[in-house]
Amino acid sequence: MTFITDIGTSVVGAYRAAIELWLVFIGTLAGLIRGRKTRPKGEILRQMFYIGNRSLAFIVVTLGFIGMVITYQACLQLARITGDFSQVGSQYMRLVVSDFGPTLAGMMLATRVGAGIAAEIGSMKVTEQIDALRMSGVAPIDYLIVPRFVAALVMGLFLTIVGSAVMFGLGGLTARYSFGVNLHAFFDPSFVRPRHLAIFLVKALSYGGTIPIVAGFCGLRARGSSEGVGWATTAAVIGGSFAVIVLDFIISASALFLTGGDL
Amino acid sequence: MIAALGAAVLELTRQVGGIVVLGGKVLRALIPPRIDGRELVKNLHKMGNRSVPIVVLTAFFAGGLMMLQSGPFVKKFGATALAGWGAGYAVLREIGPILIALMFSGRVGANNTAELSTMTVTEQLDGLRALAIDPIRFLVVPRVLAMIVMLVALTVIGDAVALLGATIVAHFMLDIEWATMFHSFADNLQPYDFLHGVAKSFAFGGAIAMTSCYFGVTVKGGAVGVGRAVNAAVVAAAVSIMLLDFLLTYLTG
Amino acid sequence: MPAIAFTNVAKRFGHRRVLESVTLEIPQGHKLGLVGPAAAGKSVICKLACGLDTIDAGSIEVLGTSIAGKREVELGGLRRRIGMLFQSYALFDFLTVAQNVAFPLEQRGVPAEQIAPRVADRIRAVGLAGSEHKLTAELSGGMKKRVGIARATVTDAEIVIYDEPTAGLDPVTTQKIYDLLAEDHRRTQATVLAVSSDVLALAGFVDEIAFLYRGTILYRGPAATIMDAPDPIVRQFVRGELTGPLDEATA
Numbered sequence: 001m002t003f004i005t006d007i008g009t010s011v012v013g014a015y016r017a018a019i020e021l022w023l024v025f026i027g028t029l030a031g032l033i034r035g036r037k038t039r040p041k042g043e044i045l046r047q048m049f050y051i052g053n054r055s056l057a058f059i060v061v062t063l064g065f066i067g068m069v070i071t072y073q074a075c076l077q078l079a080r081i082t083g084d085f086s087q088v089g090s091q092y093m094r095l096v097v098s099d100f101g102p103t104l105a106g107m108m109l110a111t112r113v114g115a116g117i118a119a120e121i122g123s124m125k126v127t128e129q130i131d132a133l134r135m136s137g138v139a140p141i142d143y144l145i146v147p148r149f150v151a152a153l154v155m156g157l158f159l160t161i162v163g164s165a166v167m168f169g170l171g172g173l174t175a176r177y178s179f180g181v182n183l184h185a186f187f188d189p190s191f192v193r194p195r196h197l198a199i200f201l202v203k204a205l206s207y208g209g210t211i212p213i214v215a216g217f218c219g220l221r222a223r224g225s226s227e228g229v230g231w232a233t234t235a236a237v238i239g240g241s242f243a244v245i246v247l248d249f250i251i252s253a254s255a256l257f258l259t260g261g262d263l
Numbered sequence: 264m265i266a267a268l269g270a271a272v273l274e275l276t277r278q279v280g281g282i283v284v285l286g287g288k289v290l291r292a293l294i295p296p297r298i299d300g301r302e303l304v305k306n307l308h309k310m311g312n313r314s315v316p317i318v319v320l321t322a323f324f325a326g327g328l329m330m331l332q333s334g335p336f337v338k339k340f341g342a343t344a345l346a347g348w349g350a351g352y353a354v355l356r357e358i359g360p361i362l363i364a365l366m367f368s369g370r371v372g373a374n375n376t377a378e379l380s381t382m383t384v385t386e387q388l389d390g391l392r393a394l395a396i397d398p399i400r401f402l403v404v405p406r407v408l409a410m411i412v413m414l415v416a417l418t419v420i421g422d423a424v425a426l427l428g429a430t431i432v433a434h435f436m437l438d439i440e441w442a443t444m445f446h447s448f449a450d451n452l453q454p455y456d457f458l459h460g461v462a463k464s465f466a467f468g469g470a471i472a473m474t475s476c477y478f479g480v481t482v483k484g485g486a487v488g489v490g491r492a493v494n495a496a497v498v499a500a501a502v503s504i505m506l507l508d509f510l511l512t513y514l515t516g
Numbered sequence: 517m518p519a520i521a522f523t524n525v526a527k528r529f530g531h532r533r534v535l536e537s538v539t540l541e542i543p544q545g546h547k548l549g550l551v552g553p554a555a556a557g558k559s560v561i562c563k564l565a566c567g568l569d570t571i572d573a574g575s576i577e578v579l580g581t582s583i584a585g586k587r588e589v590e591l592g593g594l595r596r597r598i599g600m601l602f603q604s605y606a607l608f609d610f611l612t613v614a615q616n617v618a619f620p621l622e623q624r625g626v627p628a629e630q631i632a633p634r635v636a637d638r639i640r641a642v643g644l645a646g647s648e649h650k651l652t653a654e655l656s657g658g659m660k661k662r663v664g665i666a667r668a669t670v671t672d673a674e675i676v677i678y679d680e681p682t683a684g685l686d687p688v689t690t691q692k693i694y695d696l697l698a699e700d701h702r703r704t705q706a707t708v709l710a711v712s713s714d715v716l717a718l719a720g721f722v723d724e725i726a727f728l729y730r731g732t733i734l735y736r737g738p739a740a741t742i743m744d745a746p747d748p749i750v751r752q753f754v755r756g757e758l759t760g761p762l763d764e765a766t767a
Contacts, residue, residue, distance in 0.1 A: 230377025
């Protein structure tokens with residue numbers, strides 16, 4: 001019996017959370033349309049600078065390493081089976097553009113930017129700063145989430161482009177120095193078609209938009225004191241990362257159907 | 264600019280040093296191995312409980328994704344016998360261990376930091392010290408061991424689920440027969456591919472455990488500090504995972 | 517028309533029923549002190565009066581407007597007529613002292629040239645001249661409280677709510693703060709709701725004291741005679757006696 005009530009409670013809880021998440025999303029879009037009424041001037045630029053400043057090195061380092069590892073593993077396998085490295089660069093570029101670049105950058109952004117936003121807004125929630133905003137007739141979503149949303153959208157795209165370039169470039173160097181692959185042959189964009197670039201763009205923008213919404217939602221839901229902030233930050237990391245993976249799957253599968261399997 | 268860079272480098276050095284020192288203390292506490300068994304079991308249970316659903320889902324999607332990426336290419340060349348090769352190899356060696364470790368870090372590592380840092384800011388660690396209980400031995404060591412064991416176990420489970428995800432995607436979205444996929448896995452994947460990934464997850468587990476405990480016990484400044492500590496811990500864990508992945512891939516081929 | 521009117525208000529948090537049935541009216545220009553044991557729901561009443569949380573039953577009217585069921589957007593206008601000092605100050609940690617005090621004015625669309633003198637005047641009144649450009653993290657608890665008071669009173673709102681204006685402060689600072697609040701009230705004639713655990717200091721400031729106990733207003737009477745309140749529970753609480761009818765768990 002308690003088991004059934006437990007399930008019931010968690011279903012109701014999940015339903016309420018989904019509604020709240022949806023309201024944050026709608027509220028952000030509405031705030032975007034309404035424009036700047038309550039926010040200080042230059043807040044979006046400030047947030048963009050903040051996100052870029054905090055995440056650039058992180059994205060470059062993590063995506064750089066994983067780019068080297070992926071190329072290394074791919075070349076290792078090719079050496080064992082076919083020994084033909086002529087297509088490794090062009091295939092790798094296609095994969096980086098259509099999947100690995102945006103998705104791994106998205107996971108890293110969920111970790112860095114998402115956790116940062118949730119920690120910040122969560123701290124404001126438990127110290128009643130959110131209520132203080134509301135007392136001045138300011139909608140917290142307008143004031144806090146909208147600028148972070150726009151900033152994450154723009155900077156997310158920028159960081160994804162940089163991260164993917166680093167991922168590919170360091171992959172090329174790995175192939176060159178560990179397996180003697182010709183760099184010229186590696187930098188071969190012939191497999192990258194406009195549809196791959198479109199997928200890249202759709203993925204980067206969806207992740208950049210989803211991460212601040214999920215993180216802001218987690219921050220606004222924080223309760224209690226330090227445990228609440230810890231909970232919000234944790235939930236933002238896991239929620240953001242998981243959202244990236246699920247969106248990646250949905251976008252990739254949709255692209256596959258839209259192109260009739262010709263990717 | 265240079266001063267800021269210098270400060271950042273100093274801060275990084277301080278953190279890496281702190282993590283290494285904490286690692287040393289954990290190792291010393293393990294010789295001779297006097298571990299609080301109850302605390303260890305409690306943590307294993309809690310961490311496993313917390314992370315299994317998210318890891319299983321992540322692994323499933325990751326396997327499916329790898330299939331979605333390699334599938335069209337395999338089909339274009341009519342090489343369906345190789346369908347399981349690319350996806351399976353990528354899942355077992357790289358994508359599986361890395362994605363699972365990242366999700367584990369977000370779920371268990373971050374939670375652990377939140378818990379430890381809340382205990383730290385509410386002076387519970389000092390309370391333990393006042394009772395002559397070593398917080399490292401009592402709180403940190405069981406958590407480190409539990410996280411390593413749990414991540415390895417989850418990677419083994421996750422690998423299986425990811426291959427299942429790849430097979431299901433191959434069947435329903437790419438019209439590749441079940442049997443073809445199974446044969447393809449059996450013919451192209453070697454036990455070493457699996458062991459390579461699991462070995463890495465062992466190291467990832469250690470890295471996540473050390474970073475999450477370090478930022479938990481060194482937190483300063485109330486609720487705001489807790490948020491920052493969790494953020495710093497997941498970021499440090501992600502960097503460590505990528506760095507270790509790179510080093511281990513080169514070392515073990 | 518009372519400035520604030522609670523009628524049979526009930527509020528639950530999960531399974532915990534914080535307010536059972538609270539009925540409370542504060543006439544305009546009146547100063548009401550709200551006291552009661554810890555966790556009795558005093559702060560909850562403050563927040564409900566501004567519509568910062570929802571109620572489960574009953575009704576709340578503030579300045580003639582019913583709050584229950586109103587959407588966030590509709591409440592903005594009403595909240596701008598209320599000044600609030602939060603229990604944990606709730607100062608914006610990304611703004612300086614002066615920016616914190618200026619915030620409510622900016623959000624009410626007051627022209628910038630009028631904001632600066634009013635902010636300067638308020639900061640001087642709370643005795644923080646010279647700290648205008650400090651970030652709030654650099655301030656002590658007492659200073660933060662005074663910034664919070666400056667921010668709550670800067671708009672000369674029709675209602676001011678003080679949630680624990682003196683908790684954790686020494687007796688001298690406490691008296692200074694109540695003098696400041698009293699002076700403000702003489703000037704603005706605003707309606708005041710003040711919550712405190714320190715009944716004696718509070719009694720010197722407010723006109724009447726209401727006692728919140730087990731989710732209802734158990735007693736309400738003039739502040740001057742609170743020490744001799746007819747209700748034995750209130751008397752025990754106010755005098756700090758160890759034995760009496762006050763619930764063991766909450767005493």
